[in-house]
Amino acid sequence: MIGVYGGTFDPVHYGHLRTALEVQEQLNLEAMLMLPAREPPHREAPQASPGARRDMLALALQGQDRLVLDERELARPGPSYMVDTLESLRAEHGERPLGLVLGEDAFAGLDGWHQWQRLPELAHLLVMTRPGGVRPTGEAARLLAERGVADPARLHGRPAGLVYQCEVTSLAISATAIRTQQAAGRSSRYLLPEAVLDYLVEHRLYC
Ligand code: ATP
Numbered sequence: 001m002i003g004v005y006g007g008t009f010d011p012v013h014y015g016h017l018r019t020a021l022e023v024q025e026q027l028n029l030e031a032m033l034m035l036p037a038r039e040p041p042h043r044e045a046p047q048a049s050p051g052a053r054r055d056m057l058a059l060a061l062q063g064q065d066r067l068v069l070d071e072r073e074l075a076r077p078g079p080s081y082m083v084d085t086l087e088s089l090r091a092e093h094g095e096r097p098l099g100l101v102l103g104e105d106a107f108a109g110l111d112g113w114h115q116w117q118r119l120p121e122l123a124h125l126l127v128m129t130r131p132g133g134v135r136p137t138g139e140a141a142r143l144l145a146e147r148g149v150a151d152p153a154r155l156h157g158r159p160a161g162l163v164y165q166c167e168v169t170s171l172a173i174s175a176t177a178i179r180t181q182q183a184a185g186r187s188s189r190y191l192l193p194e195a196v197l198d199y200l201v202e203h204r205l206y207c
Pocket of ligand 1: 008177
């Protein structure tokens with residue numbers, strides 16, 4: 001199974017990196033793709049440019065090979081719809097299982113995503129615990145009730161369609177908090193890789 005970890009990464013932080021690694025290990029994924037969105041459609045525009053967000057992610061991923069930067073959303077003009085991303089991955093990988101990785105907060109809002117009903121047709125949904133995470137209601141709760149599985153082995157037996165909840169280390173780190181700290185002239189050290197912090201300070205991305 002290939003993991004698909006999309007995000008704004010404005011900036012990437014240890015909440016993304018540690019959870020991506022844990023899901024990759026827990027589910028024995030062949031690879032975990034990290035995909036920065038060029039234009040996230042269901043939220044306000046990122047503060048840093050697509051190029052800067054890509055550079056920060058590349059710095060964060062240096063020296064390891066389990067988490068892989070995938071630039072397909074950056075290369076695609078217009079809003080970065082996850083359904084388009086999963087379709088292009090499906091075309092590349094045939095019947096190999098795909099796992100779309102989402103924090104609980106993102107999963108709770110899934111029914112606001114473009115053509116969201118198609119997402120579970122194209123991939124499994126791997127929902128990670130997140131501090132302050134919202135309990136799914138409405139469509140997300142229904143997806144969980146209808147498609148939820150407790151045994152991760154089942155994910156490997158079909159290409160898409162199941163929902164699995166992954167327990168990951170609770171890291172109450174958010175990009176919003178880091179941007180707020182930077183704007184207020186406070187330190188963000190130890191919340192994200194030092195190379196990423198140096199980059200965003202040097203380029204005055206969030207001042
Ligand atoms: P922002 O604060 O700008 O909303 P964010 O920190 O939530 O950003 P995103 O790039 O929007 O980061 O998140 C991408 C994905 O990573 C989402 O599915 C989100 O739920 C998940 N995620 C981000 N931070 C954490 C964390 N600390 N623990 C678990 N999941 C996380």
